[in-house]
Amino acid sequence: MNNTQLNSFGGNILVIDDTPDNLRVLSASLMGRGYQVRCVKNGAMALITAKKAPPDLILLDIKMPEMDGYEVCEKLKADVHTREIPVIFLSALDDVFDKVKAFQVGGVDYITKPFQIEEIVVRIQHQLALRAAKSKIEQLNAELEQKVQQRTAQLEEVIGKLHQEIAKHKQTQQKLLQQSLHDALTGLPNRTLLMEHLQKALQRSQRNKNYLFALLFIDLDRFKIINDSWGHAVGDGLLIAVSRILKGCTREADTVARLSGDEFAILLEDLKDFQDAIAVAERLLDKLISPIHLEERKLFAGASIGIVFGATNYQNGTELLRDADIAMYRAKALGKGRCAVFDREMYAQTLHLSQIETDLRYALDRQEFLLYYQPIVSLATGKVTGFEALIRWQHPEKGLIYPGDFIAIAEETGLIVPIGEWVLREACQQLCIWQQKLPPASSMYISVNLSSRQIKQFDFVDKLAKILSDTGLDGQNLRLELTETMLMDRGEKTIELLSGIKAQKIQLSIDDFGTGYSCLSYLHRFPIDALKIDRSFVSSIDAQGNNCEIVKTIITLAHSLGIKAIAEGVETSYQLAQLRNLGCDEAQGYFFSQPVNCHLAEALLPKYN
Template sequence: MQREMLDHSRESMHALVHKRLADQGRATVERVAEGLVNPLYYFDLEAIGQILATIRRQPDVSYVVVYSPDGDVLHDGSQDIMSFGQAMDDPFAAAALAARAPLVQFDEHVLDIAVPISLADERLGGLRVGYSLQNVAADEQAANEILSRSLEEISGRHLQGVTLSLAGLVLLGVALSLLAQRALVRPIRQLAGYAREIETGNFNVDVADSRRRDEIGDLVRTFRRMSESIRRHDRDVRRMAYTDALTGLSNRLAFREVLDQRLIESGGAARGLALLFADIDDFKRVNDTLGHDAGDEVLVQFSERIRDTVERFGGGATLSRFGGDEFVILLEGDERGQHLRETASLLAGVLVEELSRPIVVRERPVHLGISVGITLFPDDAGGATALMKNGDIAMYQAKVAGKNCYRFYSRAMDQAVERRVQLEQDLRGAWDRGELTLAYQPVFDMRANRLVGAEVLLRWQHPKHGMVAPSVFIEVAEQGGLIETLGPQVLRIACRDAVRWRTECGQPDALFLAVNVSPRQLRGGDFAAQVEEILAGTGHPPSLLHLELTETAVIGDELRVSGLLGRLRARGVKVWLDDFGTGFSGLSHLRRVPIDGVKIDRSFIAEALRNPDDLALTTAIIAMAHSLGMTVVAEGVETEGQADLLRERGCDYAQGYWLGHPMPLEDLIALCR
């Protein structure tokens, strides 16, 4: 009897603990994997790190890994991501990578749960979480030891009674049976019932306390404490898994469960739903200029304003923070008609108005805004994934429309996204197909009225769409990472062309070449070594190369960029700050980053003859730059009056359609001659 009870208890407890840990872990990992779809699709490592930090803080979690479809580590939940790019080589890696559905593997030390992550039919990678089994094994061992000691002591006492009197064997046997039923079997059966409740996910079972002072009482009290610990652990896990740590709002996982439930409830009822995707405009500017701590303060204040607005609006709306600077609001309507659309439009308008007011952070007013995308159920989509995708698309269109506004989702937006994706695919092979060419816009010395250099510009002649505007395909190249390939190609060919047109013009030591540099080029790889290699390979003089970069390429990483640009300037390369006057903190960059000159943005030049403010700003920029020993170039000179005005104000160089349109290499050589 003792052996049977020990074996039964050991097997029951082992099966209970391992199955519960596996089920709970699998459910948690699947929810987290759903939350990683968008960040993994957009390769947002910061958002991935925030989600992984939540699950990594759970007790008994040994490791967390987000991996690519090839099995390379993309994120391990740490701040530095020391294992980024390394191949998974543990015993569970091969099976996890091959799995097309959630997979649970374990050995005596760890329970490994792998969940693939996909968007539509495209596999983005996967998530693996390892739970340590050491504490579980220790708890099982302790419980089994307590039970074993209890049974041994009880058996010993009762066997002594049996040996004292053989005459009363039958009577004593009956008494022992009744005693065992009451003292052993009944408490153990009760504990087994509690264990089954916990196994089914009911962590709120109330284990009755025992006043017994024997080992069975100790076992009951131990089981009671273990049940309370599991209940507290479940509450903590759910709170961490479903609550945003910074704002206290529900997070993506909690919102998805609420949305799924509302869709099920609305399936058979004439009631619609509206999703409002709200994203803070230019929030990155706050982090880059004031720091991430100030950014957190802005997020907290924004979330409080949004929460207050939604609560005043009423209607039982559900508010969640999806991570970063993105918030989502779920509205429920009484009908599927115009009423819900008007309600969502009214709430979005109030949000835009409320959040356009400045926020005071560290005694400094910060002016931001909010872009809101709205999608409706069942008009726009019938499923949660499609609704969330449509809301994200609508929010992006609000940003494209000028920010600080709201837009409803429409089928045409899907077509715009598809066109953008197709444009990116076409751009990938455009250079090899000969569709991309270089044009050169001449730059003139305003005092001597002579050609002093040219800015290289990239042009794309699409076989179907014709000439694609640079503002369109350069943005596509930036977001798709193609600029890191196109940038060096443009620089290499432009340097080779510049050597030729200087030679044919008879000015081998004059006429500079100006090349635009993308922020991604500066932040990816060794840009300085890349430029040095191109200059050496083409024979282009470093002193005649002018690199033009915008403030967005500098802010947030001034120390590293200053070192990189300083290395190039030591070789003789000139550095220019493009679009000067339109940035967030241009004056500070003139002090912290080595700069040789500034280019006045064309928006000031266009109105300089009609707007006294633009004229004053242009004059001030020229005077300030000259006082710092910098050269000034004016962009967008399109009339003779503008040129005369700039010459009077002492502007050094100018470029624009009045002075010369962007032209092929041969035309530039002819102009130079």
């Protein structure tokens, strides 16, 4: 323990000595070491000073006139205000008798004169440390005693309530069990309890082949819209109302459970026929498509229901719930507001899609994507004015996969963003290569389809600028294709986005025009360069020139806005001739060329140019 630590126990010292030199030496030495020192020359003054402002320690000389040190110490120890102050005697008397007497009257230490100041300091430090330790022990003992008293009182209270607590214990256990197996909001069984009931149903079906059961997986179609529009309180109220509807459409023996969010499940037991399960599902759909009255609101929830029939090939409830979930998603894919019965083909398709998603996550890193190019031809000159870049996936096991088999999954998972960025960079790079090799390519453009997720990226415009900078392509040689739905989805924000793109001289076209949400009211405000006529309108043109009305209207609209009209899906000469007659500016389709790799696309240029 160092000096600093010992000094921290206290530092107010009273020195009592009738010799001025001793007082001066002790005072200077101790104050130099950080102690506060008071000095008195006689016993009477010492008693008054110690009582008025008790010091942490007293250094007391024995031989003094009128009242010696022994008497002073006895009086200090007799006073309740000063009895705990440690007293160290300082004396020239070195006889054992004197030392014994010093300790008998209450002294804690004895230092013989002539003294060494270092010895005094060390002994002071030790006594102060002992006093601090004693004080701490007394404090701890007092606290312990208080705690013991408190604890004793608490124990007495606990003992008094013990019988009452024992009576409540079973009730609490029952409540906890209820909470652990039931949904807090609706009071319905939760997933855990449903799984227990499913397992029992499976075991029963394995023992009794005549026992039939089915599982319904229910997902509300419009819950998210209602919850986001009206708030969580209304959303919770809707879930409670739906739970009552489900209970009202089932029997007491059936299990209606809430799985999570807006997902519910119903275990139908002891069915006479599996058609009974379908009948229950249809009854539920009728109820849920009707308005649900919640306070002053009419809410339309709607639902999609997946149905799986109990069978002995199932090993556990998890497999049943999985297949019911798959069937529910099939119902949603078919248009919502309906039910679908699970079959093995659904499971195989789900596994396939799951594998596609997994492989898709590695495809970019493994450089499995490639671009095909379809020429876009001027109907006035017959020359190639540009190419549309179309992605393909060269899967190591499945071979060439077309975008229709993976783009939807990429959109759903968000992978479309890095994939789309790769397509843009690769397409721009390829056109630059052609421009360096082939003079006719200098005026051509490359057309790239965008996804809704891409344009919602906050830094999309900055990424475009970087791609143009990195590849060296002039912005006017790039054309981006968006759908009507994408443009209308963001309203005014779309105009701001398009302005940022046009600032880089990039061309813009609306793809599949006429098939999405109408944007006629906004069209004149969008800085668009071309409308692409959807192939469905072009394919309806026959050899006699019939069914041209929509195509003609789109071409007229484009020209009235001062922009180009481009036809997609041109496959026959009479379609081409009719498009020329109608004044269509450009066209693409199998009549000119199917999408081809970069080498074959490059070989097409001399043919048309």
